[in-house]
Amino acid sequence: MDTSFPVLGFDIGGTKIAVCLGDSKGKILGAKRVVNKDRGPDEVIPELVSTGKELLSKAGLKGSDLRAIGIGSPAPMDIPNGLILCPTNMKKWTRVPIRDIMAESFGVKAYFDNDANAAALAEWIFGAGKGCHNMIYLTMSTGIGGGIIANGHLLHGKSWMAGENGHVVLDINGPKCNCGLNGCYEAFCGGVALANRMQRELAGQPGHPIVQAAGGKIEDIDVVALVKAVRAKDPYSLKLWDEMCMRNAQAIGIFLNTFNPEKIVLGTIALSTGDLFMKPLKEYLPRFCWPEMLNACDITVSGLGSHIGEYSGICVALNSLYEEGKWQMESLK
Ligand SMILES: [Zn+2]
Structure with a gap:
C-alpha cells in the first residue's frame, strides 16, 4: 500500500531560501529557490507563499492536500513560538512569526526548527544517517x-x-x-x-x-x-x-x-x-x-550533499509528525 503523502518545506538562509515540495518517502516533487539577500520579510514571504503554491499546482495538488509544512531557519529564534528573531545575515527579519504565517497561508499545520537541526533531520531521515x-x-x-x-x-x-x-x-x-x-x-x-x-x-x-x-x-x-x-x-x-x-x-x-x-x-x-x-x-x-x-x-x-536544503524543510515537517505519532519512520523499524 502506498502510504506516502505530500509535505512542503522551506529552508531559510541569509542569501537564499529553498522551497521544496516532497513526499514522505523522500521523493522531491518540485523545488525552487527564492533570493533572500538584502531583502526583508514583507517582500520575501509573499514570494515564498506564491512559490509554494506554484509547486503544488505544478504537481496537481492544493494546500489542503499537504499533511504539514516544515521550516528551517538560522538562529536566533524562538522555536516554541515559531519566531525568527534577528539572524546575523537577515537583519530585516525581526520577530517574524513565520510558522503561523505559513500555516495560515496554506491552511495546514506548520512546524519550525533551526537550520542545523533541519539538516540533521534530513541526513537522518533520507541521507547518510538513515x-x-x-x-x-x-x-x-x-x-x-x-x-x-x-x-x-x-x-x-x-x-x-x-x-x-x-x-x-x-x-x-x-x-x-x-x-x-x-x-x-x-x-x-x-x-x-x-x-x-x-x-x-x-x-x-x-x-x-x-x-x-x-x-x-x-x-x-x-x-x-x-x-x-x-x-x-x-x-x-x-x-x-x-x-x-x-x-x-x-x-x-x-x-x-x-x-x-x-x-x-x-x-x-x-x-x-x-x-x-x-x-x-x-x-x-x-x-x-x-x-x-x-x-x-x-x-x-x-549523503544528500548539495541537495540537503531541499530535504531540510520537509524533514522538519516529517519529524514533527513522527514525534506526534502521526507518521512511522520506515527506516527505524
Ligand atoms: Zn562560540
Missing part, C-alpha cells in the same frame, strides 16, 4: 552547526538550544568567538574564523600561494583558497590544515565520548575535500576519545 538511532550531524561552512539524534529522537534540550556543537570551548586561551566565548570549536574551524586568521597572518604577502589562490586579493582569502594551497603543498597551508583537522578531532572526540553515536555525518568541508580532511581527522581521533566509542561509530560524509 536507520540510525544515535547520530550527530555537523556542518562546517561559515560557522559550525550541529544536530543530535539520541535514542531515535532529535535532541532539543530544556530551552531548545541543544546541538550548539560549534561552541564547545577547546582552549580557554583560544581565539575570540562571535558568540562571546573564547576558543570555541567554531573560532578554530569555522570558515569565517579561518578566513579572518589567514587574512591577518598573510597581510603584506601578495605572493603567498594562498593569496594567489584567492586571485591576489587578501580580502578574498577563504577556505577554498586554503584547500588549493594545501593541495599544492604550501608549508603554511599544510600546517594550518593539520591544526584545523586536529581541532576537529578534538571536538568530535568530545561528541563521541558524550553521546556514543553510531554515526557522525559531516557536511561541507568534509564533503568537498574528502580524504584530505577525513584521513588526518581519523588519525587524530584516538587521542581525543575512547576506543569503545570510536570503534562503535562510522564517521562519514553527507
